[in-house]
Amino acid sequence: MNRAWRVSRDQIGGVLLILLGVGxxxxxxxxxxxxxxxxxxGFIPVVLGVLMVLIGGAIIATEKKEEREEIRIQPQWxxxxxxxxxxxxxxLFGTYGGLIPxxxxxxxxxxxxxKQNRLRDCLILAVLVTVFGVVVFGYGLGLQMPLLxxx
Amino acid sequence: MMGHxxxxxxxxxxxxxxxxxxxxxxxxxxxxxxxxxxxxxxxxTTISMLLPLTYFIxxxxxxxxxxxxxxxxxxxxxxxxxLLNLPSHPPHAVxxxxxxxxxxxxxxxxxxxxxxxxxxxxxSVGILVMIFLSPLLVSVAFKFGPSELFSIMLMGLxxxxxxxxxxxxxxxxMTLFGLVLGVVGTDPTSGTMRYTFGSAxxxxxxxxxxxxxxxxxxxxxxxxxxxxxxxxxxxxxxxSEMRPSWAEIKQSFKPMxxxxxxxxxxxxxxxxxPTITTFIAYAFERKISRNPERFGKGxxxxxxxxxxxxHSKTQVDFIPTMTLGIPGDAVxxxxxxxxxxxxxxxxxxxxxxxxxxxxxxxxxxWIGNVLLVxxxxxxxxxxxxxxxxxYRFLYPAALFFIAVGVYSSHNSLFEVGEVAVFGVxxxxxxxxKFPVSPIVLGFVLGPMxxxxxxxxxxxxxxxxxxxxxxxxxxxFLSISALLILFQVFxxxxxxxxxxxxxxxxxxxxxKNRESGLQDVVDAVSRQQSH
Numbered sequence: 226m227n228r229a230w231r232v233s234r235d236q237i238g239g240v241l242l243i244l245l246g247v248g249x250x251x252x253x254x255x256x257x258x259x260x261x262x263x264x265x266x267g268f269i270p271v272v273l274g275v276l277m278v279l280i281g282g283a284i285i286a287t288e289k290k291e292e293r294e295e296i297r298i299q300p301q302w303x304x305x306x307x308x309x310x311x312x313x314x315x316x317l318f319g320t321y322g323g324l325i326p327x328x329x330x331x332x333x334x335x336x337x338x339x340k341q342n343r344l345r346d347c348l349i350l351a352v353l354v355t356v357f358g359v360v361v362f363g364y365g366l367g368l369q370m371p372l373l374x375x376x
Numbered sequence: 377m378m379g380h381x382x383x384x385x386x387x388x389x390x391x392x393x394x395x396x397x398x399x400x401x402x403x404x405x406x407x408x409x410x411x412x413x414x415x416x417x418x419x420x421t422t423i424s425m426l427l428p429l430t431y432f433i434x435x436x437x438x439x440x441x442x443x444x445x446x447x448x449x450x451x452x453x454x455x456x457x458x459l460l461n462l463p464s465h466p467p468h469a470v471x472x473x474x475x476x477x478x479x480x481x482x483x484x485x486x487x488x489x490x491x492x493x494x495x496x497x498x499x500s501v502g503i504l505v506m507i508f509l510s511p512l513l514v515s516v517a518f519k520f521g522p523s524e525l526f527s528i529m530l531m532g533l534x535x536x537x538x539x540x541x542x543x544x545x546x547x548x549x550m551t552l553f554g555l556v557l558g559v560v561g562t563d564p565t566s567g568t569m570r571y572t573f574g575s576a577x578x579x580x581x582x583x584x585x586x587x588x589x590x591x592x593x594x595x596x597x598x599x600x601x602x603x604x605x606x607x608x609x610x611x612x613x614x615x616s617e618m619r620p621s622w623a624e625i626k627q628s629f630k631p632m633x634x635x636x637x638x639x640x641x642x643x644x645x646x647x648x649x650p651t652i653t654t655f656i657a658y659a660f661e662r663k664i665s666r667n668p669e670r671f672g673k674g675x676x677x678x679x680x681x682x683x684x685x686x687h688s689k690t691q692v693d694f695i696p697t698m699t700l701g702i703p704g705d706a707v708x709x710x711x712x713x714x715x716x717x718x719x720x721x722x723x724x725x726x727x728x729x730x731x732x733x734x735x736x737x738x739x740x741x742w743i744g745n746v747l748l749v750x751x752x753x754x755x756x757x758x759x760x761x762x763x764x765x766x767y768r769f770l771y772p773a774a775l776f777f778i779a780v781g782v783y784s785s786h787n788s789l790f791e792v793g794e795v796a797v798f799g800v801x802x803x804x805x806x807x808x809k810f811p812v813s814p815i816v817l818g819f820v821l822g823p824m825x826x827x828x829x830x831x832x833x834x835x836x837x838x839x840x841x842x843x844x845x846x847x848x849x850x851x852f853l854s855i856s857a858l859l860i861l862f863q864v865f866x867x868x869x870x871x872x873x874x875x876x877x878x879x880x881x882x883x884x885x886x887k888n889r890e891s892g893l894q895d896v897v898d899a900v901s902r903q904q905s906h
Contacts, residue, residue, distance in 0.1 A: 262838025266563035304601030315779040336772035
């Protein structure tokens, strides 16, 4: 527990930018860079990557100590997991199941992320949205996804 | 020239009033308003969510519908800001300052009525400016070569990055990130796959809809889950309350004019977002007011001026978007992207090649605004009830709409996966307080910027000085340079001030008082933290 080593938002952001910038630059060099008169597809990416590194450095350099605030983010693992899980469920059941299971699963899983939602509420919501989705997107707009399909 | 524009406008009305087009326009206003009024659904989220609906219809009705969605969602956002103190679209943050106190005084209906009046007036002025300025700009734009196009896009990006709220460095960083995202995919010049990591799905580049819905939709869910607890207050607004009294109209008439003027002025500058425009309109109104202490406690002028500014600004913003193909802010970038998806390339040739779209769109702006008034007066009760839908039921349903919407654009579940990735990226940006909308601007402008730069350098044999020796290009570049210099100057000054402040305690607060703008920013962040 070393409290003296507090990091600010700007420092994290700056470091992320520098890492990304380095990645982009290295990637850019793997394409044909070329010269100003005959630019290859790597030219602009390299420029952008280098600029990102510079800006990232500038953000770290100019961050003010006195404006640092404690980063207090209470992790919402359940919420985060359920929201991303909801999207993943749509992809999964969209591939192996069709619109009905995909809609039902994604709404149900996403709704479970809120601590106040009881299972009964979530089920009702999922059914309602599924009915609406099938009517509007399935029949109304002719979405290119089978309502129900195996595999 | 003028007579010509009026004839063209008449043609536009004949396009927009065709029953089929009118129906889609009405439908757009209705759903835009419906979704926009829901808590947490800003104009950006609403448009990106409803964008896929337009894939099913022809280009002309599609763009008319999008404009309708845009209007509806903007006005819907104002309803939430005034009645519940919930700005779902950043420009409305200022509207909350006086709009919500008015609601607490039981004058919420009046505030909504004034908002409607101001938005209609300001939009009308913006449309007139657009009608007469666009053909003029087009005649200049035909002289633009790749160098000029590159410079004006660069100016748009620099302005967008530095003039928005928050640190300009962060804005630039996010613009760069957007530019990099725009590079992903097949390079149109050489056919090289760039940053696709060997995935065939990424060779067409990142999907604009997926990017926006991740950044504005999923990211918002991730950062507000189990955190927003809205108390459903029963605010009742009846139709009769929406009609402001003569005194109130008189009181807000001049602020409306000033707001419209400020909005028009800023609209002409690509890149300056609507948020900063509303802040300036509010600060200005308070500065010239005889009793500025009324502001923040329910002054009708504090609603009228920023709302007028935001509407005329967005209207005028359509000029560079449609005539040059250069969007002024994230919303415009999204609309531009939608046009390109429909196979319409905005630019100087748009007016001559697709007069039905250009003039039809302008006519539909007016029709959209009239529809908005007609729709909102009787529907206000319904909107108020919608405002009380709890977030915990809203976000799972919205998540489904996002997923199905992204899927419908290319029937690709891979792109639905992209949404989740950008959701996480957006949530990280929000947590680190990096602005998200410059990413979209960079993403849309990036490929055009690269193409024009490469073309310009090819034409001039790699001679960079051509960018400064051609007069139009030089003008745009010097404006960009001035914007950056101004930021550097402001930074150095604040550094000196804060080092003095450390010595003499209160100096910092004194300095903040100086600029009325800083005050407004503080007031907004204070109100939001409540």
